[in-house]
Amino acid sequence: MKKIIILIVLIGISVPAFAQKSLDSYHSVLQSTLDRSIKVSHEKGYTIKEVKPNIYVLTDGIWQSAAIVTLDGVVLIDAPESFGQNIEKAIAEVTDKRITTLVYTHGHSDHIGGSKYLANIENLEIISLTKVADFLREQNDPRRLIPNRSFEGALVLKKGNKQIYLSNHMNYHSNEGDLFVSVPEDKFLMVIDVLAPGYVPFKNLDLSNNVHNYLKVFDQILAYDFDVFIGGHLTAIGDKEDVLQTKAYVEDLYKTVKRIHNSTNMIEIMGATAQKIGWDNKYLLFDAFLNKVIEDSYKEIESRWIDKLAGVDVFSKSHISTMLNYVRWDD
């Protein structure tokens, strides 16, 4: 081993800049985040928890769906692929009503790919936005049942004693459309793939296909009157504070990346890099500039957020990279 290290030093091989950090150098999940997590038994693989009278969250610890129990049956919001086989069993633990309606918040397979396990339910109404339904018809994916009722804009679903509001304010995450699901009477709101309470958003700003809208979605959420917020991922139930905190994080990302991008001298960095490698590899020269903006931004973001939200050292660089694309080419 010693010989190899000496050899590497002698011939000047350096560790590439993109080398993954060693796994044990990452921060542990913040204790405050762990403390508020819903516990999910490993053997059982799921849990169902009442968050409002007759409104339940189902989770396997990574994905979430919701079941709204009405006098006329259960309205299920999303059917994640990861625990789709347990959905009917979980609901049977809390009610003898059967699932009559399934709502898709958006078309991504991780959130609705478990619908195939509900294919045997007679007359199951499956509701989505029209463009989501068109997309799913085109995909023809056996995991994702095709909706049989679709709408554009907004729909008030009156079911038994509950009124469930489905609204497509903007597409902040998927191309075909994203739904807000709210039960105003219970101050319940479900908005998928924006934030995870206690954590920074998932990679690349929760895989947003539209950063411009993603930046605006927080105010759309805050315009609702709610005290229970379901974000679709991980284990905690959120509230307004979580939305405000993630909004502050995302605004900090935006301002920081914009300031550092606008004040970093691209020509200077490309020139300094060209001194070492010449001018032929234009991609690499430009990438040196982008990487400098990303690294400088990350230092600031890490110092301000590492003790507030979990996952900063896992995903913040991806957030900065996504934000940089927006700031440089769209903003």
Ligand SMILES: [Zn+2]
């Ligand atoms: Zn998604």
